[in-house]
Amino acid sequence: MEIKSNSFKSNIFNSKGQAAITDALYFLIIIVGLCSFMFVFSVNYGNLLDERLKQLNEQEFIGSALKTIIYSSTERGTQSDYLLAKLKEDYYNNDSFSDSNVLLAKNIRGIMREIEASHDYLFYISYSSDKEILTFPLVILHLNLKANETSPVTSNFYNCLITDSASLNKFLRDAGNVKPSNAQLLLKPREGNLIQANASLIVWPSTNPDASTNKLADLNCTAVQFS
Amino acid sequence: MISKKFILKTNSRGFIGPIGDDLPSLIPIIFGLTMFFAVLTFSFTSFDVKNQLMNFHLEVFGLSTSFKASSYIAGTSNFEKSCLNFAGKEFNSVIGLTEIKLDPAAAPVFLNDLRNPNPPYYKDSLGAELSCKFKTASPTQNSDLKIPDSFSTQFYAIYFYPVAFEENGLVKPMYLVVVAWK
Numbered sequence: 194m195e196i197k198s199n200s201f202k203s204n205i206f207n208s209k210g211q212a213a214i215t216d217a218l219y220f221l222i223i224i225v226g227l228c229s230f231m232f233v234f235s236v237n238y239g240n241l242l243d244e245r246l247k248q249l250n251e252q253e254f255i256g257s258a259l260k261t262i263i264y265s266s267t268e269r270g271t272q273s274d275y276l277l278a279k280l281k282e283d284y285y286n287n288d289s290f291s292d293s294n295v296l297l298a299k300n301i302r303g304i305m306r307e308i309e310a311s312h313d314y315l316f317y318i319s320y321s322s323d324k325e326i327l328t329f330p331l332v333i334l335h336l337n338l339k340a341n342e343t344s345p346v347t348s349n350f351y352n353c354l355i356t357d358s359a360s361l362n363k364f365l366r367d368a369g370n371v372k373p374s375n376a377q378l379l380l381k382p383r384e385g386n387l388i389q390a391n392a393s394l395i396v397w398p399s400t401n402p403d404a405s406t407n408k409l410a411d412l413n414c415t416a417v418q419f420s
Numbered sequence: 421m422i423s424k425k426f427i428l429k430t431n432s433r434g435f436i437g438p439i440g441d442d443l444p445s446l447i448p449i450i451f452g453l454t455m456f457f458a459v460l461t462f463s464f465t466s467f468d469v470k471n472q473l474m475n476f477h478l479e480v481f482g483l484s485t486s487f488k489a490s491s492y493i494a495g496t497s498n499f500e501k502s503c504l505n506f507a508g509k510e511f512n513s514v515i516g517l518t519e520i521k522l523d524p525a526a527a528p529v530f531l532n533d534l535r536n537p538n539p540p541y542y543k544d545s546l547g548a549e550l551s552c553k554f555k556t557a558s559p560t561q562n563s564d565l566k567i568p569d570s571f572s573t574q575f576y577a578i579y580f581y582p583v584a585f586e587e588n589g590l591v592k593p594m595y596l597v598v599v600a601w602k
Contacts, residue, residue, distance in 0.1 A: 217445035217452075224452035228459040235463035239470040246477060250579060253485055257581040260491040264584035266591040273590050303522035304582045304593050310528075419524040 248372075251396070255374040258304050259394040262316070263376055265300055276300060277378065280318075280331075284380050290318070290331040298333050298350055298417045305335070305396075309348055313337060313368065313399040317355075320380065320390040329355040330380075334414060337399040346402045351414035360411035367408065371397040473574060476511065476602065480577040484598040487515065493596075494586045496544050503552035506600075508559045511575070513600040514567055516541040516551030517585055520593040538567055539597055544587060556602070567599050575602035 267276045276297065283293040290297070301316050302309070317332040332353040339346045355361050365371050373395045380388045487502045499517065506513045518539040541551040553565040577600045585594045 213442050213445035214448075217448040221448040221452045224456050228455055231459050231463050235466040238467060239474055242474055243477075246481060250481065253488075254581055257488060257491040257583060261582040261584045261593045264492055264591050265593045275591065299522050299524060300593070302524055303520045303526070306520070306526070306528050307580070307595070 350417040
């Protein structure tokens with residue numbers, strides 16, 4: 194009986210090394226897990242803030258671009274005047290922006306030139322009529338498109354005739370990650386009261402330059418002729 | 421009858437002392453601890469660098485947006501006054517206005533190469549270049565400061581925004597370009 198007991202104790206004591214290595218392996222597994230977590234965390238640390246800063250910067254750029262478009266001057270004979278004043282005068286005379294839209298498109302193109310290779314954008318003036326239906330007297334659209342698979346991507350400008358906001362909403366929904374900026378302005382038609390209008394600039398990354406998808410189907414667009 | 425001494429001797433086969441017996445288990449422990457401290461050091465260094473980088477970017481971004489404010493710069497004197505926000509900061513900075521050409525055929529100012537922004541800065545009606553340059557911690561302008569051809573550090577920031585610049589009653593579209601580096 195005594196011999197059996199001694200043998201048992203002796204076995205237990207002599208298995209100590211085996212238990213220790215198992216413990217060490219468990220320890221190693223925990224350390225590897227902890228290290229992986231720490232490594233992944235430290236590599237990704239700050240990425241969210243970077244992304245947020247990028248978005249803020251883009252938003253600042255778009256807001257600045259819209260203000261610059263509105264504040265800019267233009268030549269009027271031998272003198273200069275605000276571009277916005279010319280737009281308002283054009284609207285008063287013609288109930289449209291037919292005389293000033295090319296000038297405005299030139300201005301927008303110059304201001305947005307630095308990002309036009311990578312971004313598409315839409316500038317429009319809209320107001321709400323008596324029946325609460327949005328009217329779009331001016332729509333200028335820039336799209337990077339390529340005619341076919343092998344041709345290079347080119348920058349294209351359009352004047353569009355949008356008759357209902359649903360088609361615009363659908364177009365913007367398809368465009369993806371859009372960033373808008375808005376400014377209010379007053380328009381005076383020849384007949385009637387002052388109109389509280391909205392100038393908007395919407396920018397998004399041009400991801401699909403394939404012209405064959407016919408993105409412009411519902412917008413009634415015609416190419417702007419910069420002469 | 422098996423003696424007690426014989427049983428003990430049999431069970432002690434391979435026993436090389438209290439430390440010698442634990443020697444194989446020390447290898448993964450030491451490996452694990454080395455790995456842990458290496459990753460810990462890497463993480464702390466990475467956190468530190470990223471924190472500094474984020475603070476740098478946030479500071480330059482904040483200064484740039486407060487410089488452009490409402491995107492309307494009323495004359496050279498206002499430009500120079502706003503420049504002083506960058507004086508005495510812990511980084512080099514070059515801030516300038518570059519003209520936007522409205523000609524549809526004109527090329528982009530930066531030619532899509534923002535890593536080396538050296539645009540021609542606008543000169544006002546008196547011939548003064550609309551740019552200001554500050555070396556690290558310098559309270560006054562350092563006109564000899566140049567933007568390096570390439571940045572050897574990750575501590576650099578470039579921001580540009582369209583702004584309207586008023587000069588002699590004419591409002592011109594320009595780019596406000598802010599380049600800062602350590």
